[in-house]
Structures are given as structure tokens and as C-alpha cells.
Amino acid sequence: MRLFAKQYPTLWAAMLTCMFGAFAASACEAPAIPVIQVNVPMPNFAVEKAPGYTIAAHTYDTSGHQVSGVTLYNPQVQMSVLFNNSSGLLENCITIASINVTIADQNPRILIAEELPRGSCIEARLIEHENKHAAAYKQAYGRLNNSASAALAAAFHGYSANVLPGSEAAIQQQVYNRIEQLLAPMVRQADDDAWTQHRIIDSPQEYDAIRASCNGELDQYLK
Numbered sequence: 001m002r003l004f005a006k007q008y009p010t011l012w013a014a015m016l017t018c019m020f021g022a023f024a025a026s027a028c029e030a031p032a033i034p035v036i037q038v039n040v041p042m043p044n045f046a047v048e049k050a051p052g053y054t055i056a057a058h059t060y061d062t063s064g065h066q067v068s069g070v071t072l073y074n075p076q077v078q079m080s081v082l083f084n085n086s087s088g089l090l091e092n093c094i095t096i097a098s099i100n101v102t103i104a105d106q107n108p109r110i111l112i113a114e115e116l117p118r119g120s121c122i123e124a125r126l127i128e129h130e131n132k133h134a135a136a137y138k139q140a141y142g143r144l145n146n147s148a149s150a151a152l153a154a155a156f157h158g159y160s161a162n163v164l165p166g167s168e169a170a171i172q173q174q175v176y177n178r179i180e181q182l183l184a185p186m187v188r189q190a191d192d193d194a195w196t197q198h199r200i201i202d203s204p205q206e207y208d209a210i211r212a213s214c215n216g217e218l219d220q221y222l223k
Contacts, residue, residue, distance in 0.1 A: 028093035028160040032084060035098040036156075038149045040141050043073060043108035045134045047127055052113040052222055068210075068222055069112045069126045071133035073194075075105040075141065077187060079179060083172055091162045094171050099152055099179065103144055103187065110134065115221045121214035122221070129201070129210060136197035140190045151182050 056067040082097040110130040116123045155178065161171050211218050 028086070028088075028095070028162055032095040032097060032160075033158060034096040034153075034156050036149050036152045037098070038101045038103070038145055038152070040075075040103045040144045040148075042138050042142065043105055043134070045071065045073075045108045045110045045131070047110045047112060047130075049114040049118070050111045052115050055111050055113060058111070067113065068116070068218060069110065069130050071130045071137070072107075072109045072111065073105050073134070073137045075103050075187070077183060078102045078104075079176070079183075081172070081175060081179070083168075083175075085168055087165075088162075092165055092168060094161045094163055094168055096156055096159050096175065099156065101148065101152070101179075101183065103141065103148075103183075108134070108137075113222060116217075117221075120217060122210075122217035125210060125213050126218075129206065132201045133198055136194045136201065140194035140197070143193075144186060144190055148183060148186055151186065152179065155179075155182055 052067055055070050058070045058072060059067055079099065079101045081099050084095045084097050086093040086095070110127065112123060112126055112130070116126065156175075159175075163171050
């Protein structure tokens with residue numbers, strides 16, 4: 001009937017901003033504790049219609065059959081880091097004022113085969129099924145709000161770096177790389193957790209129940 005195409009987030013967008021402070025006699029006297037903000041908004045899955053063969057292209061189904069529905073969620077990670085740069089006599093001090101991370105999909109969708117009549121019993125049954133997959137994504141990724149915030153707070157608590165003038169950009173890039181190293185496995189784990197639930201939802205018993213529902217309407221419309 002349908003399978004899910006496993007997709008991992010691929011876009012890591014960083015906006016690195018420096019705020020230059022007043023001249024200081026010595027660098028890194030009082031490292032700042034950065035403000036950490038991680039935002040994983042709950043996706044609102046729009047229900048759209050698409051040809052059954054088009055939906056199959058979003059899955060691993062290579063049988064050539066039409067597919068009745070699929071839930072698409074491909075979050076991207078965007079981050080912004082605000083740095084403070086204090087000048088010392090010989091070295092500058094870089095600290096982090098704030099780290100902001102957003103993990104979101106701008107276009108989460110549930111696709112239902114357009115071959116199924118709008119308002120039909122089987123369409124409603126399939127939307128109910130796909131909403132279970134949507135809930136699995138919400139649950140798995142929702143946990144990132146707390147876990148990612150805690151990981152970033154622990155990694156950058158009191159962060160500071162003494163650097164020679166002119167080498168600030170390299171240090172800032174190291175911070176960005178470290179944030180990516182921390183978040184990438186956490187996002188992959190969230191996706192794995194969601195897929196564990198997807199496999200439970202897509203049980204043979206569930207498929208049989210869908211096929212038998214609505215007086216067998218599914219087989220009347222899809223081949």
C-alpha cells in the first residue's frame with residue numbers, strides 16, 4: 001500500500017554575527033553564559049491530493065503500483081550565533097552572547113491519492129492513518145526542545161577564547177562546527193525514533209483493516 005521514504009535534514013544554515021565591545025585592559029576577564037534558545041515548532045500537516053503514482057515516488061515502493069498516502073516531514077536546522085569580541089592589550093576575547101536554533105519543516109504535508117473521491121469514507125480512513133504518522137514525528141522531534149537546549153548549554157557554559165587579532169573568524173567557525181556536531185546526531189536520533197513508530201503504525205494488521213474498511217473501497221479506486 002505504501003512505505004515511507006526516510007529523509008534526514010540536510011540544510012545547516014549559520015548566521016555568525018559579531019558584537020564588538022569596548023576596549024578592555026585584559027581579555028576574557030568574565031566569560032559570559034550564553035542564552036540558549038532551541039525552537040522546534042509543532043508542524044501543522046496540510047492534507048493535499050496527488051496522483052497515486054506520484055505518491056509512490058516519495059516512498060521506497062518500486063512495484064509500479066499506486067500508493068494511497070504518505071506523510072512528508074523533512075525538517076531543516078537553522079542557527080544563529082551572537083558573539084562578543086572584547087579587545088585586550090595583546091589578545092582579543094571571544095565569548096558567546098546567545099545561540100538560537102530552529103528545527104522545522106516549512107512544508108509538512110500529508111498526501112492522499114487523488115484517485116480517492118473527496119469526502120469518501122476511504123479518504124477519511126487514510127487521513128486518520130496518516131495523522132498517526134504525523135503524531136509520531138511531532139512526538140519524536142518535540143523532545144529536541146529540551147535535549148538540544150541542555151546539550152548546547154552544557155557545551156558552551158562560560159565559553160571564552162583568547163585569540164590573536166585577525167583570527168576571530170576561525171574561532172567562530174569552530175563554534176559553529178561544534179554546534180553542528182552536537183545537533184546532527186540528536187536530529188538523526190529523533191528521525192530514527194519517529195521511524196520506529198512508523199513501522200509499528202504500518203503493521204500488516206493495520207493495512208488489512210484499511211483494505212477491509214469502507215466496504216473495500218480502496219481496491220475500487222487504486223490498482
